[in-house]
Amino acid sequence: MSKLHQARFFTTVNELHTLPQDDVPEIAFAGRSNAGKSSAINVLCNQKRLAFASKTPGRTQHINYFGIYAKDALLAYLVDLPGYGYAAVGEGTRAHWNEILSNYLQHRKALVGLILIVDARRGLTELDEQMIRWFGVTQKPIHILLSKSDKQTFSENRALLHNIQEQVKQFAPAQISAQLFSSTKRVGLEESDTLIQEWLFKDLLSADNPTN
Ligand code: GDP
Numbered sequence: 524m525s526k527l528h529q530a531r532f533f534t535t536v537n538e539l540h541t542l543p544q545d546d547v548p549e550i551a552f553a554g555r556s557n558a559g560k561s562s563a564i565n566v567l568c569n570q571k572r573l574a575f576a577s578k579t580p581g582r583t584q585h586i587n588y589f590g591i592y593a594k595d596a597l598l599a600y601l602v603d604l605p606g607y608g609y610a611a612v613g614e615g616t617r618a619h620w621n622e623i624l625s626n627y628l629q630h631r632k633a634l635v636g637l638i639l640i641v642d643a644r645r646g647l648t649e650l651d652e653q654m655i656r657w658f659g660v661t662q663k664p665i666h667i668l669l670s671k672s673d674k675q676t677f678s679e680n681r682a683l684l685h686n687i688q689e690q691v692k693q694f695a696p697a698q699i700s701a702q703l704f705s706s707t708k709r710v711g712l713e714e715s716d717t718l719i720q721e722w723l724f725k726d727l728l729s730a731d732n733p734t735n
Pocket of ligand 1: 606
């Protein structure tokens with residue numbers, strides 16, 4: 524069973540100075556509102572409503588921390604960042620969150636990788652590229668989940684994946700990978716789960732089993 528299935532709500536923060544102590548590794552999930560971020564977190568954690576799939580995108584702007592536990596020991600965090608790109612958000616709010624997101628992505632020591640949720644029908648947008656630029660400077664890995672791939676044909680998906688892989692070369696030397704994903708059809712679940720666990724637990728796994 525995936526360790527991610529043990530995720531539980533930990534805390535909500537609105538300001539950087541209230542982030543939890545950074546003594547366990549964390550992975551952040553970012554994406555435009557409505558890209559399918561909550562659904563992806565829920566399916567990866569095998570829970571129905573861990574992340575709240577909001578009916579009113581952009582309303583609930585905060586950072587949600589989910590803890591992953593083994594018995595009662597906290598092992599890691601999954602971090603649900605506020606969705607961006609929602610047109611009805613005022614300029615002040617947008618600037619506030621840009622400041623928080625850029626700071627968090629560039630300076631959070633415990634952050635070991637970024638999962639970027641991109642709607643397969645929309646492709647990589649300017650705002651997604653902004654996230655890549657902010658986090659890319661850290662040289663930590665970025666993995667793109669091309670969500671809602673069930674809404675496209677096989678050949679559309681194949682072309683999309685190829686285009687994205689070409690597009691992200693412009694951000695070199697940032698390490699960026701991408702895969703097709705669907706929460707509803709559970710496509711790409713194993714690949715993303717394995718990668719997330721590797722990012723979070725590689726030290727733990729090699730300590731458990733020296734042959735790993
Ligand atoms: P968020 O705003 O990024 O957290 O997006 P949500 O997870 O709330 O998803 C937005 C909408 O897209 C909801 O109506 C979901 O049911 C739908 N959705 C999310 N993932 C998928 C998917 O993989 N396939 C399909 N067909 N719909 C999806």
